[in-house]
Amino acid sequence: MTTTTNLEPSPVNVRIKISALWVTVLLLFAFVDIFGLYRPDVRAAIEAGEIGGFAVDQVFLFSAVAYVVVPSLMVFLVLVLRPRVNRIVNIVLGVVYALTIVAAALGEWGYYLFASALEIGLLAAIVYYAWTWPKEPARGSTPGRTEVP
Template identity: 25%
Template sequence: MLADHKVNIKSKLTAHWACLMFLYIYADYFELKTPGKIEQIMKLKTPVGETTPGLLVIFSLILIVPSLMIVFSVLLKPKINKWSNIIVALIWSTMSVLIIIGELDDLGGWYTFYLLYQIVEVLVFGSIIWHAWRWPKHKVNL
C-alpha cells in the first residue's frame, strides 16, 4: 500500500495560490497568440484603455497580491492567514467573475480559451475559500 500523508492547510493554500499564478501566466501567454494582440501591445492599447504608468501599477497589484499570498500562506499566523486567504480569494474571484461576464459575448471566438482559464480560476478561488474556512482547530483538553 502507498502511504497517503496528510497535507497541512498552509501547504494546501500555498499550492492553490501557486496554481493560480500558473493559470494567470499561461492565460496571458496564450493571449499573445490571438489576432492583433501584439499590434495592440505595440500601440499601448489594453482592454481597459491606453497603457499608462498608473494602469501598469494597477495591473502589477493584480498579480503581486496573489504572488504574495503564496508566501503569506506559509508565514502568517493561522487566524490572520485564514481570513486573508478568504478575503483576497473573494475579491479576486469577484474580479474573475466580472471578466467572465465581460467575455461572454466572445464565446466561441478567439477568447474561449481565456474564458476557460477564468472559470478554472474561480474554481481554485472557491477551493481556497473552502479550505481556509475549514481551517483545522486544535482541541483544548481541560
C-alpha cells in the same frame, strides 16, 4: 495472483494546500496572458497602446503588477501568517479575486473563459480550505477523545 501495495496516506497541511493553490492560480494568470499574445486583436491593441480599453501607461502597468503581487505574496504569507489572520485574508482575497476574474472574462474567447473557470475553481478551493481550517484541540484535552461530563 496479484499483489496490492497500500500506500501510506500522508496528510497535507492546510497551509501547504492553500499555498500550492495560489501558485497554480498565478501560473494560470501567466499562461493566459502569454497565450493572449497570439491573438491578433490583442497584439493590435498593444500596438495601439491599449489593453481591454485601458491605456497602457505607468498607472496601468503599476496596477497590473499590484494585482499579481498580492497572490504572489500569498504563496509565502499563507505559510507564515497566524491561522486566524490567514483564514480571513484567504477568504477575502479568494472572493475578491474571483469577482475580478468574472468581470474580466465577460465577452472573452473560449480559452480565456476556460482558464477563468479553472481560476475561480482554484480560488473556491482556497476559500473552502480557509473556511474549514482545522481547529486546534482545546488545551488539556486529548486529540481524538471527547470529554464526558
